[in-house]
Amino acid sequence: EAQVTQNPRYLITVTGKKLTVTCSQNMNHEYMSWYRQDPGLGLRQIYYSMNVEVTDKGDVPEGYKVSRKEKRNFPLILESPSPNQTSLYFCASSLDPGGKGQPQHFGDGTRLSIL
Amino acid sequence: GESVGLHLPTLSVQEGDNSIINCAYSNSASDYFIWYKQESGKGPQFIIDIRSNMDKRQGQRVTVLLNKTVKHLSLQIAATQPGDSAVYFCAGGSNYKLTFGKGTLLTVNP
Numbered sequence: 001e002a003q004v005t006q007n008p009r010y011l012i013t014v015t016g017k018k019l020t021v022t023c024s025q026n027m028n029h030e031y032m033s034w035y036r037q038d039p040g041l042g043l044r045q046i047y048y049s050m051n052v053e054v055t056d057k058g059d060v061p062e063g064y065k066v067s068r069k070e071k072r073n074f075p076l077i078l079e080s081p082s083p084n085q086t087s088l089y090f091c092a093s094s095l096d097p098g099g100k101g102q103p104q105h106f107g108d109g110t111r112l113s114i115l
Numbered sequence: 116g117e118s119v120g121l122h123l124p125t126l127s128v129q130e131g132d133n134s135i136i137n138c139a140y141s142n143s144a145s146d147y148f149i150w151y152k153q154e155s156g157k158g159p160q161f162i163i164d165i166r167s168n169m170d171k172r173q174g175q176r177v178t179v180l181l182n183k184t185v186k187h188l189s190l191q192i193a194a195t196q197p198g199d200s201a202v203y204f205c206a207g208g209s210n211y212k213l214t215f216g217k218g219t220l221l222t223v224n225p
Contacts, residue, residue, distance in 0.1 A: 106158030
């Protein structure tokens with residue numbers, strides 16, 4: 001089954017404790033992206049990757065890091081989480097959205113609470 | 116940057132009626148627009164897309180209309196069913212970036 005898998009689905013942690021949210025897709029997609037979803041603000045793009053070793057900032061990259069060492073994986077790293085990063089996070093992948101409008105496939109989300 | 120917004124935060128319809136969800140955008144440079152459906156506890160799910168050089172596209176029970184003159188697009192759902200109850204997002208895309216609107220909650224009454 002074609003899917004985007006995020007782990008963990010839920011996490012409660014404390015300020016300053018480094019954490020990583022993993023994302024994996026099995027569709028051989030080149031493009032992957034991270035979003036956060038907050039009430040009243042909708043989905044906002046954090047980082048995206050057009051291919052292995054190619055990443056770029058989205059609209060709200062501050063406080064986040066990403067890496068794309070393999071095509072299927074795109075982890076989101078919070079080096080020193082803060083309470084304002086409490087949110088619902090989504091990973092997505094696409095065959096090629098740039099200029100072709102290929103739809104993105106989303107994971108089921110990771111709910112992070114930073115105390 | 117682009118901003119994409121929605122006219123109404125909620126929409127309530129009767130089962131079997133047609134639903135129309137509207138969206139306004141500000142960036143004329145978007146190459147394409149996508150409608151997503153998000154059910155509770157799940158990620159957004161692709162419904163239909165439309166390229167900026169088109170003004171209408173139809174899918175199964177859904178139609179998207181794009182009016183570039185007034186920077187407006189809409190999603191029409193025919194014969195709305197209880198399973199259509201969800202939050203609907205429009206999104207505009209260009210240069211590998213996707214900007215989402217804030218969403219409209221569609222409630223279908225039996």
